[in-house]
Amino acid sequence: MLAANDRPVLSVERLSIEFGSRRVVDDVSFSLLPGKTLCIAGESGSGKSLTSLAIMGLLPEGASVPGGAILFGNDDLLSLGERRMQQLRGKRIGMIFQEPMTSLNPLMTVAQQLEETLRRHEHLGRGDVRRRILAMLDAVKLPQVEKRLGQYPHELSGGMRQRVMIAMAMLCQPEILIADEPTTALDVTIQAQILQLMRELQQDFSTSLLLITHDMGVVAEMADQVVVMNQGRVEEQLSAQTLFSAPQAAYTRKLLAAVPVLGSAPPLAPVAQERPLLSVRDLTVRFPVRGQGFGQKRQVYAVENISFDLFAGETLGIVGESGCGKSTTGKALLNMIPFRGSATLEGRELNGLRGEDLRAVRRDIQMVFQDPYAALNPRKTIFDLVGEPLLIHDGLAHALRVQRVAALLEQVGLSADALARYPHQFSGGQRQRICIARALALNPKVIIADESVSALDVSVQAQVLDLLEWLRGEFQLSYVFISHDMAVVERICHRVAVMYCGQIVEIGPRDSVLHHPRHPYTRRLLSAVPSLDVNHKRDFRPLLAEMERPDPIKPFGYQISPQRFQDYGNGHLAAC
Structure with missing residues (x-):
């Protein structure tokens, strides 16, 4: 019994x-x-x-x-x-x-x-x-x-x-x-x-x-x-x-080997930090609150006075929880939303660009979005989707576009027989590779990867991360890598910026920020990462107490006090 x-x-x-x-x-x-x-x-x-x-x-x-x-x-x-x-x-x-x-x-x-x-x-x-x-x-x-x-x-x-x-x-x-x-x-x-x-x-x-x-x-x-x-x-x-x-x-x-584990990433070769490729100073994004009636006008303070540099061949990770301003920052850099402050790419000011000037700079800065299925028009073939930038910017003839698109697909690990197929005929990982191929079409200098592997299974995620790293070395690409997965960030990033409530609260070399965090919020993020060690399960009870978060909606004209940073050496800064 x-x-x-x-x-x-x-x-x-x-x-x-x-x-x-x-x-x-x-x-x-x-x-x-x-x-x-x-x-x-x-x-x-x-x-x-x-x-x-x-x-x-x-x-x-x-x-x-x-x-x-x-x-x-x-x-x-x-x-x-x-x-x-x-x-x-x-x-x-x-x-x-x-x-x-x-x-x-x-x-x-x-x-x-x-x-x-x-x-x-x-x-x-x-x-x-x-x-x-x-x-x-x-x-x-x-x-x-x-x-x-x-x-x-x-x-x-x-x-x-x-x-x-x-x-x-x-x-x-x-x-x-x-x-x-x-x-x-x-x-x-x-x-x-x-x-x-x-x-x-x-x-x-x-x-x-x-x-x-x-x-x-x-x-x-x-x-x-x-x-x-x-x-x-x-x-x-x-x-x-x-x-x-x-x-x-x-x-x-194989499944366990593909899981990124915080603390196990190999060292990355250092990147020369002479002159920034992308320089961001006091970038600020605010959205008006609709339906305010006859009362005081209010705004959402989405991103507030953030500054950072990105160097040639470098990957800068931006981490934080949903609503902290990570994706808004990425969209602002592409002029997809208006912003205040300055963002210069090789000395060219990005803020306020319109028309042909904006089109010209888009050759050098591209974006890979989180959901590859939503980012690809389901009614267009892969040839049309990947070749579209070549048609818009270069007016490339059909035969030359076919050659170039086939070469791009090969670079991201897909065969030329994908040209005539549609997005729904590919897996999630393959669709993300197609999005990367499209971003590479114009030989950009900077790619903003917005949660580009968060929707993928671990083995596919590992393949895409390997691909991004290979492309960076092969073409001297620079990435702004936006993510909430700390182990993935450790795997691919040279430096890490931590965002909280629209502001950068800590920034510095990968190992300094992830293994010697100075800001309480960074420590909170790291304490929440699950461990693969079944003998030492994390105690998540302290995380059930919500952190006191400032309301992002402020009266019109409200001034947020500028961040003061303490320098811990080697470019590692944390907000006081």
Whole structure:
């Protein structure tokens, strides 16, 4: 006889899922034990999310299950009708989806959405509903709870929306919580907070956690057991301890080898710092607040008086959480948004350029965006997309454009047969390579890479980072590398600038900033980075206390005091 805590709360047995004749999940089996965390790890397309959707009875239209069973208590979930599944969803099995903005109803307040969940499954009076909601929002550490209840999803930050999703999933204290990539789109500190919340909720409510992720750092921090999936199949199923110390499958070893680990990056050859290629002084971006009525005019202080230099052949990393002004800085340098202050490229002032002058300078400064699919016109072929800059700037004849585009694709590791294909026919990593090829078309001197690898799986991410580094050495490129991933920044950057609330709070050589941080915010960022060491899991509890952040919306004409920096030597500066 099995002890009660040895009996699986959920068993997936030989599950297969097909779309037409294509099998996308093949003979998958695993068990989830009471109160434990089982991580399903793997790259995009491995079948992780489809497996979780099958458990919830939410497979997309066109999907079929030719075989297998999903046992929960005395029920096979695959044989239950929709009415019975509705009774189980949210009540006994809760789920947190990857993107809370698309999972929350934009037309309902936070309170209305939580109330709807409770009323569907519990018979409670109005007062009891209110008390249960307040208690759960307090449990997920949502700040200013009373205010948040009346707000809509778009009025909350990404971290707050994810906390609301967790509260909704936990309201009825389910036996199982399925979390599908719950931290993928979040900054490193918010990710750490969400992981800590799930740990605490699991302990408080004795919930079994099925965590789906491609982030091996998250696996190391959270998992008791791990299932590694690849192309719809289970590669191996081990304890977290064994997986990280002695992985059996070659695919698992490859996956772990590709994970950037803070503190393991090789040294980069120093770059000559004689005359800056790009020089930024007191760059400031402010946006007017709409709908102000007849009151005082107000502005969003997005970026305030930041200054830095970029040298030929150098990569400067800009790190910080969402909303700190990283991407706004990159867009300002390309004159995509108006700014105050000065930005000069080889002595040419970029601020205020228009028309032909702006077109001329765009040859020398290009951008690679975060989402390659959104950055590529789905109606144009790869030849048209990569060759467009050559047509606009050089008026190159068709035959010469074909030669040049083929050469560019070869430089980024793609073959010439891609020319006639469309963006949807490529993987995420291949699309990002196409975006890089387009940015290289005019032989620029500076490329601004805005979260250019954050949406990629670790092995693809490693390939793109290797490509960027090779291109930098081959063509003496300079990068402004915008990211929130500290390990990736360490892997590729010579110097690092840390932004907080629109200002640079620390800047200096990579090793000085990342391994000897001087500013409290830099230390907070670094303390939130997950570790691959399963024997020394990070304590993220201190991060649950929110830092006091200044309101970025100020009255028109408000003057922010200039930053004062302390010099720690070798160009390492930190705000006092």
